[in-house]
Amino acid sequence: MKNAEYPDNNRWVATFLLGQIAGTKAGPFLARYTEHPNWVMRMASLKTLLSLKEKKYGKLYARALRDESLLVRTQALDNVATLNLREHAGNVWGMLYDKKNYQQSKKGSNKRGSIVHTIVKTVGDLKFDKAKKPLLSMIQNKKYDDIFSEMDYSLSKITGKDSPKGAKEVKRNYWAKLRMSDTTIL
Numbered sequence: 001m002k003n004a005e006y007p008d009n010n011r012w013v014a015t016f017l018l019g020q021i022a023g024t025k026a027g028p029f030l031a032r033y034t035e036h037p038n039w040v041m042r043m044a045s046l047k048t049l050l051s052l053k054e055k056k057y058g059k060l061y062a063r064a065l066r067d068e069s070l071l072v073r074t075q076a077l078d079n080v081a082t083l084n085l086r087e088h089a090g091n092v093w094g095m096l097y098d099k100k101n102y103q104q105s106k107k108g109s110n111k112r113g114s115i116v117h118t119i120v121k122t123v124g125d126l127k128f129d130k131a132k133k134p135l136l137s138m139i140q141n142k143k144y145d146d147i148f149s150e151m152d153y154s155l156s157k158i159t160g161k162d163s164p165k166g167a168k169e170v171k172r173n174y175w176a177k178l179r180m181s182d183t184t185i186l
Contacts, residue, residue, distance in 0.1 A: 001033075001041075008040040015041070019048035027054050034060045039069035046075045055083050062091040066098060073101070074115055081122045089128035095119045117150050124154025132158050136179040140172060 001014040015033070018026050026048075033045035034057070046064060049057055064076035065088075077095070080088050095101055096119055102110035123131045131154065138144045139151045145168070152171055156162050161178065163171040 004038075008038070011038075012040060012044045015044035015048050016051070019052055024052050024054065027052065027057065030054075031057050031060055034064055039067075039072050042067065042069070042072045043075050046072065046079055050075075050079045050082060053083065055085060058083070058085045058088055061085065062088040065091050065095055066100075068100070070100070070113070070115065074118070077115070077118055077122060081118075081125055084126070086126045086128075089123060089126035090130070092119060092122050092126060093128055093131050112146060117147055120147050120150035120154055124150075124157035127158055129158060136175055139175050140179075 001011050001018060003011075006014075015030070019030065022029075030045045030049050030052075033041050034049075036042050036045070042064065046061065049061075058080070061076045061079040061083075062085075064072055065080070067073050067076065073095070077092065079085075080092060096116065099110065101113050101115050101119070103113050105111045120135075123135075135151050135155050135158070139148065139155065144151065148168055148171075152163055152175075155175060159178065163174045
């Protein structure tokens with residue numbers, strides 16, 4: 001695992017084996033690898049810590065949500081979501097404002113990457129109440145139609161209310177009425 005002369009796949013397997021053999025005792029050692037220069041080692045350590053259900057490294061997972069590697073960010077997001085680390089929901093929401101989670105289109109504008117869909121759903125799973133007001137505004141805007149179902153899902157999770165079955169416009173109207181009637185939002 002420590003020796004860079006071995007191929008990445010061997011180091012990856014060694015990381016998982018360490019987790020299997022040593023269990024949670026390997027946590028502190030694995031935690032150091034979440035900042036390793038090699039993205040494969042960062043991701044392997046995050047994945048191994050997740051398999052060990054290590055919640056106490058939440059701050060490391062939150063830091064990894066801003067990693068340069070999309071794969072590492074995705075794994076960190078999975079760790080936060082799977083371990084239900086609600087105290088880091090704000091960090092997950094902050095990922096929506098990170099330009100690394102968007103792709104540059106040919107026209108020069110930013111296009112939402114696939115991770116954005118997962119971010120929006122995770123915000124709902126973590127019941128991040130501060131996202132309610134922005135999501136209620138965003139769901140009314142057609143420029144966010146590509147993440148409409150994720151916003152609908154998250155709003156349902158955050159508010160505890162399900163939108164009616166039907167077309168997007170039916171759901172949009174439902175959330176618009178809820179927005180107008182909910183005094184906690186204003």
